[in-house]
Amino acid sequence: MFKRCLQALVGAIAVLGVIAMPMAEARPKKGEAQRSARVSVKKMAQAKKSAVSKNRAWAKKKASRLEVKHARFGKARRIAFAQKPRNFARASAARWQPVAYVPELQSGLDGPALVAGVAMAYNERTGQVEFEKNANRPVPIASITKLMTAMVVMDAKLDLDEVVFISDEDVWRSEGSRSRLQVGFGLTRAELIRVAMLVSDNRAAVALGRTFPGGMEQFIALMNRKAEKLGMKQARFVEPSGLSEENVASPADIVRMVQAAYEYPLLRETSATIQTEILPFGAANPITFRNTNQLVRDPEWLIGVSKTGFIREAGHCLVMQATIANIPYVLVVMDSVGNRSREGDAQRLKRWIEHKAGVQTASS
Numbered sequence: 001m002f003k004r005c006l007q008a009l010v011g012a013i014a015v016l017g018v019i020a021m022p023m024a025e026a027r028p029k030k031g032e033a034q035r036s037a038r039v040s041v042k043k044m045a046q047a048k049k050s051a052v053s054k055n056r057a058w059a060k061k062k063a064s065r066l067e068v069k070h071a072r073f074g075k076a077r078r079i080a081f082a083q084k085p086r087n088f089a090r091a092s093a094a095r096w097q098p099v100a101y102v103p104e105l106q107s108g109l110d111g112p113a114l115v116a117g118v119a120m121a122y123n124e125r126t127g128q129v130e131f132e133k134n135a136n137r138p139v140p141i142a143s144i145t146k147l148m149t150a151m152v153v154m155d156a157k158l159d160l161d162e163v164v165f166i167s168d169e170d171v172w173r174s175e176g177s178r179s180r181l182q183v184g185f186g187l188t189r190a191e192l193i194r195v196a197m198l199v200s201d202n203r204a205a206v207a208l209g210r211t212f213p214g215g216m217e218q219f220i221a222l223m224n225r226k227a228e229k230l231g232m233k234q235a236r237f238v239e240p241s242g243l244s245e246e247n248v249a250s251p252a253d254i255v256r257m258v259q260a261a262y263e264y265p266l267l268r269e270t271s272a273t274i275q276t277e278i279l280p281f282g283a284a285n286p287i288t289f290r291n292t293n294q295l296v297r298d299p300e301w302l303i304g305v306s307k308t309g310f311i312r313e314a315g316h317c318l319v320m321q322a323t324i325a326n327i328p329y330v331l332v333v334m335d336s337v338g339n340r341s342r343e344g345d346a347q348r349l350k351r352w353i354e355h356k357a358g359v360q361t362a363s364s
Helices: 002-026 032-083 142-155 168-173 189-199 202-210 215-229 251-261 265-271 339-363
Strands: 118-123 128-133 163-165 186-188 275-278 287-290 302-311 315-324 327-336
Touching: 118 251, 118 339, 128 339, 142 189, 142 202, 142 215, 142 251, 142 265, 142 302, 142 315, 163 202, 168 202, 186 189, 189 202, 189 265, 189 275, 189 287, 202 215, 251 302, 251 315, 251 327, 265 302, 315 339, 327 339
Parallel strands: none
Antiparallel strands: 118 128, 118 327, 163 186, 275 287, 302 315, 315 327
16 A cells, blocks of 8 residues: 555656656746847837838828829819810800810929919019919819809999899709708898809809899800900800809900909908808898808908809819019919818919019019
């Protein structure tokens, strides 16, 4: 019995020795744990650096792809518009001849790099075009049309205090656009002009044309007649709101229209307004209308008259008469990709003009 117990004890000690040997071998020697920790930290740092490098490369590659995609899309849209046949109402298509796409100018004294597909900076003091980009062809002008709409109404010497009520016809003629003017609301002609200018309300513009003596046909005919009188050789108008892509003009035409609009005190006053409240007849509460041109809030801008616009075919548009470096300019920014982009392009044009004036002053 004693012999068996002794044998069992010896066997247990042997088993414990076999188990303990690998554990002893696995235990790190003195200093080895610290070296292992340093190696792990170094590997983690290298892995993190590699991941950051890969993320940067991926972001750069994605940005490059987006830039190429945007450039291709913008160019394709302009070419598609130039090649698309037009059928202007009561107008000869022979006078409008689209030309090939022209590459943009380089940054520097030749001009700033802009997002917009079409642009122009016109010096009113010298009568010279100081910058232009793809300015040799007519393009859709969207709600820039409303400058002409307002001028035709005021040229007719109609009673601007007469109340005009929004009708179902105004709604379907401006179908697809948003408006805060409900059917049955009544506004004076002056208020309709302000709303059309401030927030590009299409129902307001259509109502002005609908209630014009002689009706909408007579109104559109007078729009084209005034364009011809102003020397807008490539301009065509088929409706008063700008929703139609067939309302077109070249940047030079738009410069003439902006200069003419500057002569109307109501348009100058409205362009400088940040926001206004109007209580239409039939409305329970006043409606606040805020200027869609964010630059009127910037004290560094001295704006005489301005108008924004957007439809898919025209892109985002902004035209202004403004004083830059103590010189009156007309700026035209068409076919931009967003509200911020069109205002950013206007800022870039302004800085370029100021820089150019500074360079000329220093060299003279």
